[in-house]
Amino acid sequence: MAGDGTRIHVARGADGTIRVAAGSPVFAHDEVDAVGPDFARSVLDVAGAVLVWPVLGEPGPPVAEVHDVGRAQQWLWAVYGEPTAAAVHACATAGGEASPVPAEPGALAGDAARLGFAHWAARWWPASYTDGIAVLEPDVLGLESAALTHRCQQLFDDLGDQPDDCVPELIEEHRAGLGPLIRWWRSAPQPADTARRLEKVLRLIDDAADAAGLDGPALRELRSALERGLAGTPVDAGALFARRDGYALAAGDAPGSGGRVIARGSGTNDWRRYPPGFVDAAEDSVSWTARALGARRQMEVEVVAHVAAPVTGALLVAEVRVNGGPPSRVPLARRDDVWTGRADLDLNPHHDLPAAATAPQVEVGVLLPGFDPGAGLGGRADRDAVRALARRRLADAAQPLASADVYDTFSAPFLAETLAATATSEDY
Template sequence: MTEADVDVHVTQDGTIRVAAGPLGPAFTQAVLDVAGAVLAWPVLGDPSLPVAEVHDAGRAQQWLWAVYGERTAAAVHACAAGESAGVRVRAAMTALAGSVARLGFGHWAFRWWPASHMDGIPALQPDVLGLELAALTHRCQQLFDDFGDQPDDCVAELIEEHQAALDPLIHWWRAASQPADTVRHLESVLRLIDEAADSAGLDGQALRRLRSSLDQRRPVGTPVDLGALFARHGDYALAAGDPIVVGGRVIARGSGTNDWRRYPPGFVDAAENAVSWTARALGARRQIEVEVVADVAAPAAGVPLVAEVRVDGGQANRVSLARRDDMWTGRADLDVPAEAIPPRIEVGVLLPGFDPGPGALDEVQGRADRDAIRDVARRRLAAVAQPLPHDAFAGPFLAEIAATSTGEDF
């Protein structure tokens, strides 16, 4: 157990904040909704205790002492009772705090993992990650209650949504010629899933096969090919075709901004140069073509993904994009003043209704943070080959182990 100083104080809106350290922009935070509070950890930098925004101190007391220790829990109680406006206390990094931080990071990875064919960062298999999140959520049940306002307390939903990975995980667990720590990790996840499913009253053939497998002594089968076990079955392939418009005089071309906050996960390759554009002169007309490298899981149709185009800092115009093989593509006429040759063109990609709007993050710092997130992903994948700590849940996620072994498109 380690310790760290935290500030506990009442904010202007009456929320009690337990601040263990600074937080960056949204895509660099691991966030978890728990009973009476929201917890957040910085993904960049050294691991630390979470920052807590406590909106119901009574409900939060059931876990505060177990995550931060008794002194922090008492300080929150004093603030809630009006006995203190703020105090600095010594908090403990408990075993539960480590599990909760891992759960928060897992939810972050589900939302923000920078999967990129262009950058060579493999995607995490969503069903494998989803089942491990179900196991971790069950392990961290002390943080949740029955009020139903905590979207991250979703064990049953996670198991039902991602149970397609149950049989492959069982096969992986039973396979021969693999490290003992990986076997221990797999068994921990599978047993927690079984316990969670039983507690939630879930049933089904896959869950029955899981129970039957766990009731037996682990039989050792043949070696497993994780690439075959978790391979994606799709037709994604980097296209190398003609531009979407042939002819005309090119007056400008460049790369756009790939701001991950502006669209949901699984839509666009996370590489910084995934957005490109070309401006052409077609007689008296000016036209822009936009190409965006799609994520391997990107929907094929029915999604109003758009590019936002500005010329010389003017009004933003939106260009509808459609999925074509491995690309989102679109084109539209462009209003370019005669004196603006070559024009200064800014292009970004977004999903209307999801987009929080530009300008909330300095673009230079935003790019630096995105590069830092890519470094986090690469370091984690590189560490997969390292021996796991005694606690199986302290190492890489099963989805990260699988990602380093599949590599079907890298």
């Protein structure tokens, strides 16, 4: 972006934090972040700062909240350019706001943005059977994230307060994906650009494992494979990884409980209220039915499960509000491909499901107790935009890259996206 006219604004807040932002004057520190809701932004904890990029729209320099200027100076110049690094130093010394300076990003800027997006994809990728958005294979994404983190080591230091500097942990957690990744690289036929990307990631993982002192059969197999080179063995890349084929929605009979149906509808699927891998990301994944059983009023809720949703352990709940009344919670359990549950509502004059023809105002959402951050920014339009982004990236991942250099750009597909792009509609 050097020479494109982008200006970087630097200002120091009352708490001493220095904010760095591009394109417009730095906004007040107590304002809501301008880069959108949390599921529409990628975040990196780096030495002395937090970096934030908008996921939607054109990529550009991140917004930085710098809390330790001394530590941040090791990467500021490589992400924003020397003028910005000098402006941050001046703000730390004199306070106030520096004059806007030109953006002069280096190679680290693109790598950092790509790493931030990898973390975003691990948390927010809107995998959905009903929307036709394929799951990203977690071991492939995790290993590529490890490779990118190793490549971005200039962003981190040794003080241990940066959770995103986690190369050894990522390699250990996703070690099971190394063997399939190696066989994918050594397979034939495959596009030349895919082979180059695979080799680049595998060599970075090998370097990172060596630097971290990691060892084991999978890593020794990696070193041996890199020494031997390509083998040309035919293989189906999709078959190498654990895929959850045969996923069918709402298998089995619905948990009908009799009674008269008063109302039914769809709830809200707010991705922020449960961890990744629990719920299908489609907007209409949450549905409910209200029934009258004599004087009782019962709510049934069904939520389409993510293909990786846990069968045991932590259980979701549905939060139900009727006619603006206080919330009631309906425990949900995994049944085949859905989370299901039903419960009698504790009705009072302000929280009632009328027996008359008047339709009640019912709000239903799904959450994991203890994880739920509560209400926040973002709605259906934001989620639709993220779904559109995922579809575009999968469509792009199905096409060969123009050149090897394209892989080093922010918008280039991850290997996990390339793998997902080969999935058929029957897979998901």
